Amino acid sequence: MPAAFTARILREVSSLTTDPPTVGQLSRRMQVSDADESRFKQAIDQLVSERRLQRSGDGRIRLPDMGNEVIGIFRQTRRGFGFVLPEQVCREGDLHIAVHDTGGALSGDRVRATVTGRRHRGKTQQPSGRIEEVLNRAKTVFAGKLVRKHGRWMIEPDGRSLRSDVLVGDPHSRGAGEGAKVVFELTVWPVGDFMAEGVITEVLGACGEPDVETQAVIAASGFPVEFPKPVIEEAREAVRLFDPEAAKDPTRRVDLTDELIFTIDPPEAKDFDDAISVQWDESSRRWTLGIHIADVAHFVVDGGPLDVEATGRGNSVYLPHHVIPMLPETLSNGVCSLQEGVNRYTMSAFIEFDDKGKVVGQRFCRSMIRSAKRMTYLEAQALIEGDRKEAARHARTETPVTDELLDAIRGADRLAKVLRARRQRDGMIVLELPEAELFFNDQGDIIDILPQDGAFTHTLIEMFMVEANEAVARHFEHLELPVMRRIHPEPTFDDFEVVRSMVGGHGVKIPDHPTRKDLQRVLDATRDTPAARSVHFAILRSLTKATYSPAPIGHFALASDQYVHFTSPIRRYPDLTVHRALSAWCDATDNGHSVPGGRKRASLRSRLAEDDRVLDEGELFVLGAQCSMTEDRATAAERDLTEFFSLRYVEQNHLGEVLPGVICGFNRDGLFVSLDRYLVEGMVRWSSMGGEGSSRSQRWTEIRGTGRVVAQRSGAVLSIGDPVTVQLARVSPEARYMDLMLVDRPERFARQDDRRPKNGKRGARKRRRR
DSSP states (O other): OOOOOOOHHHHHHHHTTTSSOHHHHHHHHOOOOOGGGGHHHHHHHHHHHHHHHHOOOTTEEEEEEEEEEEEEEEEOOOTTOOEEESOOOOTSSEEEEEEGGGTTOOOEEEEEEEEEEEEETTTTEEEEEEEEEEEEEEEOOEEEEEETTTTTEEEEEESSSOOOOEEEEEGGGGTTTTTEEEEEEEOOOTTTTTEEEEEEEEEEEEEOOOOHHHHHHHHHHTOOOOOOHHHHHHHHHHHHHHHGOOOTTTOOOOOOOOOEEEEETTTTTTOOOOEEEEETTTTTTTTEEEEEEGGGGSSSOOSSSSHHHHHHHOEEEEEEEEEEEESOOHHIITTSSSSTTTTEEEEEEEEEEEHHHHHEEEEEEEEEBBSSSEEEEEHHOOOOOOHHHHHHOOSSSOOOOHHHHHHHHHHHHHHHHHHHHHHHHHHHOOOOOOOOOEEOTSSOOEEEEEEEEHHHHHHHHHHHHHHHHHHHHHHHHHHHHOOEEEOOOOOOGHHHHGHHHHHHHTTTTOOOOOHHHHHHHHHHHHSTTHHHHHHHHHHHSOOOOOEEEESSOOOOTTTBBSSOOOOTTBBBHHHHHHHHHHHHHHHTTTTTTOOOOOOHHHHHHHHTTTTHHHHHSHHHHHHHHEEEHEEEEHHHHHHHHHHHHHHHHHHHHTTOOEEEEEEEEEEEEEEEETTTTOOOOOEEGGOBBBBBBOOOBBOEEEEETTEEEEEETBBBBEEETTTTEEEEEEEEEEEEEEEEEEEEEOOBOOOGGGGOTTTTOOOOOOOOOO
């Protein structure tokens, strides 16, 4: 039974828990072809026999009940409660775990839990439970600040993974003093009222120093920093053997060094893994887009030390002001990087479009290019707009801009806008999410935070890379060969419960099974309003997470039926696996010059299926899970350190000041506010909020389904997306926390009926002493 069918069937059935389908209904929903119908039914029968699906007497199929015990991965929220994600998908979804029932488990741990009750969640009942046993720890190494409390040495852990201090023995054996940043390993885990205990394994330096804090995140995340000696030696040998003159045979590599090809990247970039070329044919009214990607597979031999190390790393890690590369810099910033003016090996995808942006042809080959110009995003944007003086200000090389290059850049701008318009018609989701850029001095300390530039050239490159990724995915789908895909499944009803409540106050409704166009309607309705940031971010969080897998599921947000990652093999291992499979095809087709058709196409498929560079479905599933995990780890570390530096900046420059922000959420402790310029969140506690003309705290109640809360005594109303001003009362960069005081808010009051609790959730209020 194909694993791809298993994943798709379970995913579809899990989204239909309130209306279980028959086999025929599910087949039509999944658009199973006549040729695959038999395999589809066999997959259903096997899932039923394995008790991963249930079939009722009326022929409907559904997921099994959760039962009384669950084994799965625990995911903890910042408030302390969390969810167990069952290893075997079940009808009820995830198991809710209250703060006092976590049993000492931390986020990412594999646990055994029992079901103790059920709670209402939207239209369904979600089970709640208690963790009975931690089966496998996801993490044992952490970082924190060494302090002396109550006559004992303790560590205040960084971040939110550990929620209480950790007791340590004699820290002086490691040379650590009070206030030092240390790396430690837990030896006793926190359970109930018992403290965690640990042992210091490394002393990094003084807390708060930029380099020390960066090393703390690296150590706590478990990233390998140094490359083993065999890896360095293999990289050096690959560089030594690099000979552009050996690439003259067109059946091995097409020479494109005389073609006008250029790169557009961030100003600080060193690993240039993609270059572009654009041509417009007026007579045929067709565009030809060339995407030229560094041929990393040529230098990284499958199964060698470089490959083994890259597999374990999974991806490069881009932290603020620090990069941990997947490959040694002699490759990533050297012979693999598509630097200006030097010959480099590439894998090229040429895609033809008509004047409406529809794909009318595509081809692939190994190639060699010489980039004519290395441009930054702002430099290219200024050239498009005709401002050469501004372009020169953002340039990183002194290479002059020729008229031919200027025409090519402007042509790329026109094509990208045509492609974006086509993708939006197809249903691509367009989010309005502001991003902040951090700026550092030579010592590595943060000196400013500014909104990321809005140059369209960012979108230009994004559109071109998406087209290349789709083209390669279509290529392997046509060959009927497995490949590592970037999948983004459709969301389910429950995924949008929070968004429904948020947009309810804006008069927008989301149907039970929203399409991409339904979601885009919500995004458009809130665009350019104060609520846009909160609503758009909530929709982003509600979408299913994109992962790596050979399952042919497609990419929901991009409105793409077939999608892979092909364009960044220097920094992503999944892209390298795609390059190897494409390289095998190039070998079998004289570099794309002799592509067989008809019956010979089946022979080509068989030959490629036996090639070690084309991984089978089982290998791809295992590798996809590994790469998804390393990606999550890198993303979490980047977010964590970005939050530290952002909080450090506002603490150093704005503590005590009043700043504008937007309400982005509520919980029982208070409301979350995102500061406008710095895009970092803090909390205003309910207990600090008095009523109108009163300093007394009061009870706040959620008006269910509206994304609003109301003060029971005064009737004041606060809504997600409301613009407010807040005072920065306390900032703790190490704890990733900021306390705010509400200074000003919109003047809005509820009707008397809305002040009653009804079925709403109550916010915190001052407790009476008993």
